[in-house]
Amino acid sequence: MFKGIDFFPHGTKWDVVGKRFWFVGLSWVLALIAGGLLMTRGLNYGVDFKGGALIEVQQKAGDLDVGLLRDKLNKLGLGDVQVQSVGKGSEALIRVGQQVDEKAQAAATDKVRAALGDGFTIRRTEVVGPAVSAELKRTSIIAVIVSLFGIFLYVWFRFEWQFAVAAIIALIHDVFITAGMFSALWIEFDLSVVAALLTLAGYSINDTVVVFDRIRENLRKFKKMPLIDLMNLAINETLSRTVLTSTVTFLAVLALYLFGTEVIHGFSFAMLFGILIGSYSSIFVAASMLLAFGVKRDGWTGEKVAAGIAASGKKS
Amino acid sequence: MHFSRGKVLTIIGVCLFGLLACLPNFLSQSTLDKWPSFLPHSKITLGLDLQGGAHVLAGMDVDELRRDWLEKTRDAARAAMIKEQLTLAGLPAIAQGGVMVRLGKPEQLDAAYKALRALAQPISGADLIGSSALDFDVTREGTDAVLLKPTAPGMQARVTSAIGSAVEIVRNRCDPGGNKEMVIQRQGSDRILLQAPGVEDVKVIEECFKVAKMTFHLVHPTIGAEEARTGRPPTGYKILPSRDGGEELIESRSSVTGEQLVDAQPGFDQRTNEPIVSFRFNQAGAKIFGKLSSENTGRRFAVVLDDKVITAPRINEPILGGTGQITGNFTVAEANSLATNLRSGALPAKLTIIEQRVVGASLGADSITAGQRASIIGAIAVVVFMTFAYGLFGVFAVIAVALNVLLIVAVMSLIGSTLTLPGIAGIVLTIGMAVDANVLIYERMREELRNGKSTIAALDAGFDRAFSTIVDANLTTLIAGIVMFWLGSGPIRGFAVTLSLGIVTTVFTAFTVTRLLVAWWLSRQKDRKVATPISFSPARPS
Numbered sequence: 001m002f003k004g005i006d007f008f009p010h011g012t013k014w015d016v017v018g019k020r021f022w023f024v025g026l027s028w029v030l031a032l033i034a035g036g037l038l039m040t041r042g043l044n045y046g047v048d049f050k051g052g053a054l055i056e057v058q059q060k061a062g063d064l065d066v067g068l069l070r071d072k073l074n075k076l077g078l079g080d081v082q083v084q085s086v087g088k089g090s091e092a093l094i095r096v097g098q099q100v101d102e103k104a105q106a107a108a109t110d111k112v113r114a115a116l117g118d119g120f121t122i123r124r125t126e127v128v129g130p131a132v133s134a135e136l137k138r139t140s141i142i143a144v145i146v147s148l149f150g151i152f153l154y155v156w157f158r159f160e161w162q163f164a165v166a167a168i169i170a171l172i173h174d175v176f177i178t179a180g181m182f183s184a185l186w187i188e189f190d191l192s193v194v195a196a197l198l199t200l201a202g203y204s205i206n207d208t209v210v211v212f213d214r215i216r217e218n219l220r221k222f223k224k225m226p227l228i229d230l231m232n233l234a235i236n237e238t239l240s241r242t243v244l245t246s247t248v249t250f251l252a253v254l255a256l257y258l259f260g261t262e263v264i265h266g267f268s269f270a271m272l273f274g275i276l277i278g279s280y281s282s283i284f285v286a287a288s289m290l291l292a293f294g295v296k297r298d299g300w301t302g303e304k305v306a307a308g309i310a311a312s313g314k315k316s
Numbered sequence: 317m318h319f320s321r322g323k324v325l326t327i328i329g330v331c332l333f334g335l336l337a338c339l340p341n342f343l344s345q346s347t348l349d350k351w352p353s354f355l356p357h358s359k360i361t362l363g364l365d366l367q368g369g370a371h372v373l374a375g376m377d378v379d380e381l382r383r384d385w386l387e388k389t390r391d392a393a394r395a396a397m398i399k400e401q402l403t404l405a406g407l408p409a410i411a412q413g414g415v416m417v418r419l420g421k422p423e424q425l426d427a428a429y430k431a432l433r434a435l436a437q438p439i440s441g442a443d444l445i446g447s448s449a450l451d452f453d454v455t456r457e458g459t460d461a462v463l464l465k466p467t468a469p470g471m472q473a474r475v476t477s478a479i480g481s482a483v484e485i486v487r488n489r490c491d492p493g494g495n496k497e498m499v500i501q502r503q504g505s506d507r508i509l510l511q512a513p514g515v516e517d518v519k520v521i522e523e524c525f526k527v528a529k530m531t532f533h534l535v536h537p538t539i540g541a542e543e544a545r546t547g548r549p550p551t552g553y554k555i556l557p558s559r560d561g562g563e564e565l566i567e568s569r570s571s572v573t574g575e576q577l578v579d580a581q582p583g584f585d586q587r588t589n590e591p592i593v594s595f596r597f598n599q600a601g602a603k604i605f606g607k608l609s610s611e612n613t614g615r616r617f618a619v620v621l622d623d624k625v626i627t628a629p630r631i632n633e634p635i636l637g638g639t640g641q642i643t644g645n646f647t648v649a650e651a652n653s654l655a656t657n658l659r660s661g662a663l664p665a666k667l668t669i670i671e672q673r674v675v676g677a678s679l680g681a682d683s684i685t686a687g688q689r690a691s692i693i694g695a696i697a698v699v700v701f702m703t704f705a706y707g708l709f710g711v712f713a714v715i716a717v718a719l720n721v722l723l724i725v726a727v728m729s730l731i732g733s734t735l736t737l738p739g740i741a742g743i744v745l746t747i748g749m750a751v752d753a754n755v756l757i758y759e760r761m762r763e764e765l766r767n768g769k770s771t772i773a774a775l776d777a778g779f780d781r782a783f784s785t786i787v788d789a790n791l792t793t794l795i796a797g798i799v800m801f802w803l804g805s806g807p808i809r810g811f812a813v814t815l816s817l818g819i820v821t822t823v824f825t826a827f828t829v830t831r832l833l834v835a836w837w838l839s840r841q842k843d844r845k846v847a848t849p850i851s852f853s854p855a856r857p858s
Contacts, residue, residue, distance in 0.1 A: 106522075123675070127672045143804070203793065244759070248751045261679070
């Protein structure tokens with residue numbers, strides 16, 4: 001009935017959980033690097049969180065000389081003005097740091113506008129004052145925490161607490177390492193990236209839940225199979241699905257990354273990286289975490305296994 | 317794999333309705349006007365980041381509001397003391413966050429307390445908090461003073477009502493006809509959010525945020541501002557900067573205020589052809605103004621706007637008609653906005669822009685193009701991949717995903733939701749994630765087939781087993797989506813909407829549309845080695 005190409009080999013027998021030392025170890029290394037970067041280098045906050053002004057300009061005629069523009073704007077006495085070339089040769093992003101107060105900020109933006117003159121079209125202006133940037137920062141942190149907690153509660157409700165804890169660790173792992181990636185590559189971290197992190201949390205838990213679901217099913221099916229084998233079986237059974245889905249979503253988001261505008265560059269990058277790290281953690285880390293916390297097998301024995309389910313050849 | 321006729325019709329009905337609800341987005345307004353009234357008309361609103369426009373968040377100066385209130389309370393306290401014939405030790409002072417009234421005679425403390433206590437007003441809507449909630453606390457300070465201090469709920473109520481009236485005033489100024497599709501609303505306790513499609517110059521909006529408090533003051537007859545600065549300004553007078561760069565020494569007390577204006581219009585001076593603003597007082601104002609001008613003919617009086625002297629002409633003759641005009645070297649635009657601001661009344665306090673995001677129409681158009689291109693390329697990638705991976709069933713999945721996007725657009729049109737650039741990203745993401753539901757089902761079917769099940773049993777098992785997984789997996793993403801909607805603003809909200817809608821439609825299409833298509837496929841199989849007969853029987857060409 002399926003005439004398509006089976007992209008992913010079936011009946012794989014990857015011993016993921018058995019080699020968990022390596023995978024969890026790799027995750028620890030990545031997490032430590034991310035933590036180190038976040039602590040020493042921090043994030044390249046955009047205007048949303050840092051305050052200040054962001055102005056996207058396009059030179060009306062000819063290519064833009066970034067150096068010239070930078071020199072011109074830095075003479076205005078507004079502190080460090082960054083000019084970055086984006087998109088086609090005629091566009092640039094101008095970033096002006098936070099001024100003392102809202103009034104000075106408006107004045108600074110006006111000064112930049114006046115200095116630009118008629119040769120430029122202003123495509124976008126974002127000015128965020130100190131009160132708002134502090135608020136956005138706080139709201140974002142709350143949003144991330146509330147989302148993680150909500151997901152934790154849901155998984156706890158649907159599974160056992162061990163599953164919830166393991167899932168949330170895998171989730172924090174993904175979000176944390178992605179944030180570390182933003183620090184390492186010094187990509188601007190703004191509100192849309194937070195949205196991407198939340199989505200990534202939702203996406204990654206999606207993958208993890210699929211694996212956990214299968215572990216739960218196998219717990220009912222194979223009462224005596226050792227936990228490690230049982231988890232390996234679940235991971236291998238869902239492997240083709242995880243890889244297929246991730247590939248498709250990755251392709252869709254890749255289109256967004258390659259063809260989207262500057263505005264959603266950070267967003268699509270976070271999603272792209274997040275899909276990779278999320279799939280990695282679902283396959284290689286989540287189950288090992290679950291094993292570390294232990295699973296109560298008796299919890300599942302009460303339920304009758306539906307008759308007629310053919311076991312997948314690995315009966316113990 | 318059983319589908320009753322009613323179910324089939326419902327599924328097809330939902331899809332057709334979705335298609336119908338999407339249509340207005342692709343039609344011109346003139347075609348839409350001819351559209352029969354029972355069909356859906358609403359279109360998706362494009363966010364400011366797509367159509368271009370300004371998003372401005374302004375904060376009200378709460379300190380100014382407080383100061384203003386304290387000054388009024390001080391005047392009221394003084395008046396109350398005089399009325400009750402109680403002796404004051406000097407003017408009541410603004411101190412300790414309130415108004416301190418010092419008594420000349422300590423034995424009058426109780427009487428003064430009683431008189432001042434009567435000034436405190438119950439907070440409007442106080443029934444909710446309890447009848448005892450007053451807008452300020454009145455306490456005895458030592459033996460010879462009474463302190464009137466605004467309470468937190470009292471101040472809160474002040475700010476709330478100030479913001480409420482500011483919203484109305486700003487609306488009257490920026491969008492008097494109500495046809496510019498501007499969103500002007502309160503945000504939080506002391507903020508105003510203004511969203512203006514098509515506006516690229518924030519100056520226009522800044523103009524609306526000016527207080528526009530106009531007062532008239534007599535200028536000191538003999539002493540100039542410079543002279544007053546070297547010595548001490550005479551009591552009852554203050555120095556204010558003027559618009560032309562100089563300074564004026566004027567009476568602190570205003571003779572007439574803008575509150576007594578009934579009309580203000582921009583115009584041109586008949587002799588000099590200079591832009592002016594002409595105004596008219598109400599009866600009370602006209603009377604005061606008439607008296608003032610006849611008593612002070614020959615003196616100069618200053619027109620003060622937001623603590624700046626605009627002009628200070630000499631009163632040549634008594635002005636009795638209650639009308640006048642202000643000349644102040646205005647440009648035409650300035651005269652226009654000043655007249656509008658005066659007409660709409662003064663704002664309770666200054667509004668400062670604390671966040672502004674302006675997107676030019678050209679960038680908006682580029683974003684739409686980029687979004688469309690990314691969606692189409694993303695969709696093609698999905699179609700190709702799924703068709704390669706699952707053949708005909710892949711095509712079924714693609715149909716389901718296409719319906720998904722259609723339904724998202726349909727629901728957004730119906731509820732009048734706003735599509736933003738991150739919203740488009742949400743749709744692209746949904747394309748990817750919607751496939752997941754189908755992949756889960758198909759992979760499960762393959763597995764069951766490999767385990768030796770019959771086709772129909774495998775298909776059934778695929779849908780049944782995958783169901784709880786799909787619901788679990790999607791609900792967790794929905795949690796993130798709801799949090800984003802709850803906490804986010806503007807573009808993020810747009811993303812949360814499409815993402816959340818996408819999740820709902822994904823689950824719907826995976827279990828109805830895909831299933832229906834698979835059932836249809838099954839019923840057409842010549843090789844019917846299946847045990848259960850299929851009762852699925854829609855009318856179809858043989």
